Amino acid sequence: MSKKNAKEQLLEDIQAYLGADLIESKDGYAFPNILINKDRLHETCRWLKNEQHFIYLVDVFGTDRFTSEDRFEVIYNMVCLRTQERLFLKIRIEEENPVVPTVTDIWKSANWNEREVFDMFGIQFEGHPDMRRMYMPEDYQYYPLRKEFPLIGVPGSIELPSTTPDKA
Amino acid sequence: MGLESAMGEGYFTTTMDSLTKWSRSNAVWPMPMGLACCAIEMMAFAGPRYDAARFGSEVMRFSPRQSDVMIVAGWCSYKMSHAIRRIWDQMPDPKWCIAMGACASTGGMHRCYGVVQGVDNFLPVDVYISGCPPRPDSVLNALMKIQEKIRNEQSVLLDTNE
Numbered sequence: 526m527s528k529k530n531a532k533e534q535l536l537e538d539i540q541a542y543l544g545a546d547l548i549e550s551k552d553g554y555a556f557p558n559i560l561i562n563k564d565r566l567h568e569t570c571r572w573l574k575n576e577q578h579f580i581y582l583v584d585v586f587g588t589d590r591f592t593s594e595d596r597f598e599v600i601y602n603m604v605c606l607r608t609q610e611r612l613f614l615k616i617r618i619e620e621e622n623p624v625v626p627t628v629t630d631i632w633k634s635a636n637w638n639e640r641e642v643f644d645m646f647g648i649q650f651e652g653h654p655d656m657r658r659m660y661m662p663e664d665y666q667y668y669p670l671r672k673e674f675p676l677i678g679v680p681g682s683i684e685l686p687s688t689t690p691d692k693a
Numbered sequence: 694m695g696l697e698s699a700m701g702e703g704y705f706t707t708t709m710d711s712l713t714k715w716s717r718s719n720a721v722w723p724m725p726m727g728l729a730c731c732a733i734e735m736m737a738f739a740g741p742r743y744d745a746a747r748f749g750s751e752v753m754r755f756s757p758r759q760s761d762v763m764i765v766a767g768w769c770s771y772k773m774s775h776a777i778r779r780i781w782d783q784m785p786d787p788k789w790c791i792a793m794g795a796c797a798s799t800g801g802m803h804r805c806y807g808v809v810q811g812v813d814n815f816l817p818v819d820v821y822i823s824g825c826p827p828r829p830d831s832v833l834n835a836l837m838k839i840q841e842k843i844r845n846e847q848s849v850l851l852d853t854n855e
Contacts, residue, residue: 660807662772669806678806683771686778686815 585638719749724760729767768796
């Protein structure tokens, strides 16, 4: 079976599995790029891992589309180690109360990636074992990769060290 | 001074100040604070080709207690700034600071929320080096500027201001 056939077969299988919950499917790029219904994310990921052998979750990242509807996107980049197929799985979520089910119970590697998405966009991952900030200080109030956040940051929002050493 | 003639050969007289400044300026040991790509140039500065040892900066000391000049090489994030300040506070006086490269001096191309826009926001910087990254020659030049500063500073007797 050639590589091209594997990809077509995969897209067919996904179409058959998801039906109407497969909102958009693009193959114009080097890899299949599918947008699915948020409610079926968890079971689709489990199916992809167990039935389609996508055992390698490369990355999870978010985007801010800055639209009034379905503002945020969470994208899962995974590889099937049997056919060497790469798949980009996308879901869209609204700005109010952005909550996504976690996939850490399927791929453990999602743990830090989801924490990073939470840190940068404020998207909550339901069921995540350790939903803390990844890079920014624990008490930081902003989400830096949201479009409305200023490039240079909010002046004075992160503390600099004191320039007067303690006189012991 | 005129004392040499009275004391004979083998003696010379000087002031405490010039002796102290001479010895300080020729034993400026760097504390390498390598944070990014500038650190590679800083290593070249210490290595055999550019050879900072010629100027008395004999060894890079990774212990702040044993060093005199901190070379901040690379961009500094807000999280790192606290560690740098802590190390700076651990260095014994007298001490000097070099901000190496565009990022350490001004934030450089990292004009974003996570990077301190110049380490002079929390450190008393003596010499800034331009470049991205600067050549090791520039770091030598900065070292010579530090030496010049040491030689021209006020009397060391005024240092004890307890």
